[in-house]
Amino acid sequence: MAACGKSQGEGAPPGFGGGAPAQVNVVTVQPQTLPVSFEYTGQTQGSREVEVRARVTGILLKRNYAEGLPVKAGQSLFSIDPVPFQTALARAEADQAAVQARLANAKRLLERMKPLADGGVVSKRDYDDALSAHDVAAADLKAANARVTEAKLNIGYTHVVAPVSGLAGGAAKSEGSLVSGPDVLLTTIVQTNPVKAVFGIPEAEHARVQADLRERKLLLPPGGMTVQVLSADGTPLAGGGKLQFSEPQVDAATGTVRSQAELPNADGRIKPGQFVRVRLSGATRPDVMQVPQRAVMEGPQGKFVYVVAPSDKPEMKGATVATVKPVQAGEWVDLPDGKGWVIRQGLAPGDKVIIDGLMRIGPGAPVQIAQAPAAAASAPAKPASK
Template sequence: MQTSASSSQYLNGFSRVTVLPGLLIGAASLLMLAGCNSKAGAQAPGQGAPQAVPVPVVEVQPKPFELTFEYPAQISGVREVEIRPRVSGIIEKRLFEEGGRVKQGQSLYKLDNAPYETALAKALADQKTADVQAAQAKRDFNRIEPLIASKAVSQAEYDNAKSAVELAQANQAVAASRVREARLNLGYARVESPVSGYVSRSLKTEGSLVTGPQDLLTTVTQVDKVYANFGMPEGDNTTLREGLANGNIQLDKGGLKVEILNSEGKPNGMQARLAFQDVRVNTSTGTVDARALFDNKNDALSPGQFVRVRVSGAVEKNTILLPQRAVIESPMGGKIVMTVDKDSKVAPRPVKVAQWSGDQWVITSGLNAGDKVITDGYIKTPPGTPVAPQMQAAGNANKQAAPAAAPAAKQ
């Protein structure tokens, strides 16, 4: 079952229906007549007992009901990456079309790399020098090493030769690291995209000097998958949490389902499972942050776009549903229904409602299984009026009473 949102106003995640003025007037009349029930039912001397008025009723029967909630949501890319240079330099060329699609590893900017090519050449020369010095130190040590046993050289000369080898090897390692650094800097002169997606406008033009990571060049948003971020009202979250805790609510296999709705309030075919739900309540909004991850290979959704989502997949085991026509506004606030008591007389009953599904209200309190609720004719049958209940099937509860019953209600 699905929740209708087209003719309702949302409050704390649930909808409230606009009641026809006639129902308000009728409810007021009922309560005004309630104080003179004995007079309304009294008969003149010599007359018999009042005739029971036929009224259509439905018998309350709790049944499973799928809870659905609708919320506004905003789309964001699964990854939104800031493109920043890792080295300083002059931008020689922009290598992408603003607003276009780019691939992972694609070069977006080319910086002036002449200084980095020069630095690499110097590092390579220093590395070669270090290699030559290390080779010479090794040869000197190889000549001295056999002489130490015959004491042809002193221990100090041997130690100096060995230290020279170790120092030359250390210089080799330093030179090699400088070569790697120079190669990295030369590579960083080409600024690449770390993800595939759409690139935004360029914040720097050719000829601009960038000094390193502190300069933002552009952003790339990955949109093959997107998040729908929304806030779940605290009341809805509490209903789900408490229902799951006491066993009155069960989740579908896979958890809560989230659907994107189109402009007409109908699912557009994009579905996902709830990917994240915070345990904290946002103190500024009174909602619980949540989001779902959607496949967006056809680029149907754009980052920053506002949409509406429907959350479903939670089934309440024992839910009371009543036709909307059976629930009326009370002049003193709240909602009431007209029931048939054990003496077959009309008795008002205050109820609490949550949301409505199709043409039925979801009743959260005020009624029990087996109660009989009048669905039509209650304006002509004030509280205390004897009635003859005419049972209706649940599927016909929102239809007008049968023609045969209508004249009887107009006493």
């Protein structure tokens, strides 16, 4: 029996079965205000995406721009055959001249009739007829003037111009095609500076952040959070953006709150439709702890850490052991030696959290601190994505 007991003690892990306490490294945590950031998957859009359509029906004579290159507002993009509209203008101007002649004649007749009617030479009815003829001719002239204006507008519409500046897409119709008015798309123009980033915030996370803001557990900078866009591999593409808005309702199809940010894109690195990582930074969490990522473990009841504390067992009086503490982890932060967790609940100031030697211990295992408690957990951290 003694031999059997000795064998078990010699083969047990450090700290168990009578072995020496496991050597561990710890950090001593203190409450502090930590910068945090949030990161989401998004897709870019042009700040303005305009469909270019003709306003008149006709034969497309010419494309006047280079596809895929920048265009200026007012620049001619397409030419539509103007001859039918020139003919319509000539006809409208002829009708206008005829109506002007009728109005002039009605005016002269009315001027002759008035003194005669005053003197009783002609009847009141004849004068009224002359007055009505004058008024009808005046109204006909207004209609004729409107038709001339419309004909001139239609001639102008045969020159399809860019409504905004931006990058012009490919032509949807080739020369010689019949364009049947506004129902036919000719091309699109996209403004890429600034550029928009559209992303979705999960419903549960959005509700949690809003609750933290109300309870002052999360603080925003006076000018709002800044936005940075990164490629899929983490390469920064643009920064200095601002969050524009978040939708007031949850998208039932995705379970997210649609949000939109705007960023400068003078160098054109960001293309519309590109999938990106959207990082929101500038927020802070007051009175929270931080620990290295490797110190936080996952168990059946959620996340927990090991802290060094005196044993509460009489037979181990005076010994220090690894004690489990459930924690509520928040966002990630950048520490000098890697990623770290923001610990929102579960730790007390001065707790010594075990960060190394975790594979050699279990709940209640005797431990010995291999070095003085590190102060890294109370050093300022850089914000990292959630």
